[in-house]
Amino acid sequence: MADRPDLAAMMARLTRVLMNAERPVLESHGVSMWGYVVLSALADEPMRTQAALARAIGADKTRIIADLDDLQERGLIEREPDPADRRVRLLRLTAAGRKLHQAVRTAIRAEEERLLAGLTSAQKQLFLRILQDLDPGTR
Amino acid sequence: MADRPDLAAMMARLTRVLMNAERPVLESHGVSMWGYVVLSALADEPMRTQAALARAIGADKTRIIADLDDLQERGLIEREPDPADRRVRLLRLTAAGRKLHQAVRTAIRAEEERLLAGLTSAQKQLFLRILQDLDPGTR
DNA sequence: TATTGTTATACTCTATAACTATA
DNA sequence: TATAGTTATAGAGTATAACAATA
Numbered sequence: 555m556a557d558r559p560d561l562a563a564m565m566a567r568l569t570r571v572l573m574n575a576e577r578p579v580l581e582s583h584g585v586s587m588w589g590y591v592v593l594s595a596l597a598d599e600p601m602r603t604q605a606a607l608a609r610a611i612g613a614d615k616t617r618i619i620a621d622l623d624d625l626q627e628r629g630l631i632e633r634e635p636d637p638a639d640r641r642v643r644l645l646r647l648t649a650a651g652r653k654l655h656q657a658v659r660t661a662i663r664a665e666e667e668r669l670l671a672g673l674t675s676a677q678k679q680l681f682l683r684i685l686q687d688l689d690p691g692t693r
Numbered sequence: 694m695a696d697r698p699d700l701a702a703m704m705a706r707l708t709r710v711l712m713n714a715e716r717p718v719l720e721s722h723g724v725s726m727w728g729y730v731v732l733s734a735l736a737d738e739p740m741r742t743q744a745a746l747a748r749a750i751g752a753d754k755t756r757i758i759a760d761l762d763d764l765q766e767r768g769l770i771e772r773e774p775d776p777a778d779r780r781v782r783l784l785r786l787t788a789a790g791r792k793l794h795q796a797v798r799t800a801i802r803a804e805e806e807r808l809l810a811g812l813t814s815a816q817k818q819l820f821l822r823i824l825q826d827l828d829p830g831t832r
Numbered sequence: 833t834a835t836t837g838t839t840a841t842a843c844t845c846t847a848t849a850a851c852t853a854t855a
Numbered sequence: 856t857a858t859a860g861t862t863a864t865a866g867a868g869t870a871t872a873a874c875a876a877t878a
Contacts (some may be wrong), residue, residue: 558821560733560798561805562711564828567751569704571829576701594699604837612706614870619838641836641877659699666700673823681823682697684816688808689703690710743860753847758861780854780859 572669579661583654588613589621593647593655596631600646607645612691630654711808718800722793723767727752728760732786732794735770739785746784751830769793 558564573587580590591611601607604622608615622645625631630651636642647655670678697703712726719729730750740746743761747754761784764770769790775781786794809817 558825559828559830560801561808561821561824562708562715562801563730563733563830564824565704565708565711567830568824568827569701569708572701572704591702594702605835612709615836616838616871617869639836639878643837662699662701669700669827672826677819677823680816680819682700684812684820685700685703685707686697687811688707689698691698691702691706744858754859755848755861756846774854778855778859782860 568669572665575665575669576662579665580658583658583661585654585658586621586624588618589625590655590658592618592621592625593630593651594659596645596647597652597655600644602636602644603642604645625651707808711804714804714808715801718804719797722797722800724793724797725760725763727757728764729794729797731757731760731764732769732790733798735784735786736791736794739783741775741783742781743784764790 577587580587585593588611591613592607595601595607595611601610604618605615608618611618622631622633626633629648632646632648633643636644670681673681716726719726724732727750730752731746734740734746734750740749743757744754747757750757761770761772765772768787771785771787772782775783809820812820
């Protein structure tokens with residue numbers, strides 16, 4: 555590879571490693587990847603429509619419906635028709651949902667720390683800062 | 694997201710952005726993503742079996758066959774039975790294949806530069822270095 | 833008529849299993 | 856019988872299109 559592998563190749567491999575490490579964490583809490591992403595978005599701020607939520611997390615609106623069904627059945631999110639416009643569903647975390655999200659997030663942070671364990675604390679900070687700067691999803 | 698988005702979320706988003714930016718580059722050279730990955734691996738070193746190549750690039754052996762067919766038909770790789778064991782196929786780039794790989798790689802490096810344009814040269818170097826250190830694919 | 837959410841369908845990608853040809 | 860490569864089949868994930876409810 556001459557000097558270094560392609561950036562996309564390295565990023566894709568690392569993403570896969572991370573996701574593989576996090577899968578058991580998610581499973582142990584009984585939540586799917588998209589379920590966790592939904593919880594994260596709603597932990598950030600409640601949403602007025604499912605379409606807005608889907609857009610916020612970069613998913614298709616049809617793709618998150620099953621996850622919303624599941625999260626709602628388990629009492630992790632509330633999803634009630636807006637009285638002012640009964641087509642839209644107001645979405646927000648329940649107390650249980652917020653608690654679960656925080657628990658999963660803490661466990662995931664621990665996995666991230668494991669992946670970055672070889673870096674000095676200065677390198678770690680710099681790496682994360684650069685990623686945030688490049689990240690189009692950081693609002 | 695409290696302090697920062699999850700690492701996996703940032704990595705996945707960035708990977709997607711990169712791949713979207715690179716897709717037109719690959720298309721303009723008439724090569725698929727896996728085709729380019731194959732060319733990259735063979736540019737690194739010839740392979741004695743397709744299974745070894747598949748393993749090297751993290752793909753299933755059945756998944757790369759169509760790409761190998763295509764690359765061979767276009768004279769970009771050689772793929773001849775080993776006289777010593779006619780079950781295995783010896784794989785290597787042709788001169789044309791090496792030339793195409795270098796052209797695509799150069800174009801992809803340009804896209805990478807665009808993504809990283811906001812960073813100082815020191816940040817850029819550090820970022821790439823850290824990625825290489827974390828990358829399990831760096832042999 | 834336009835929009836939100838939902839369901840149904842199709843398409844892409846990948847993995848698994850079955851087959852051939854060599855050894 | 857075991858292995859490399861190939862083809863065929865099935866499964867998961869995703870996107871597209873059609874539909875029902877509401878405005």
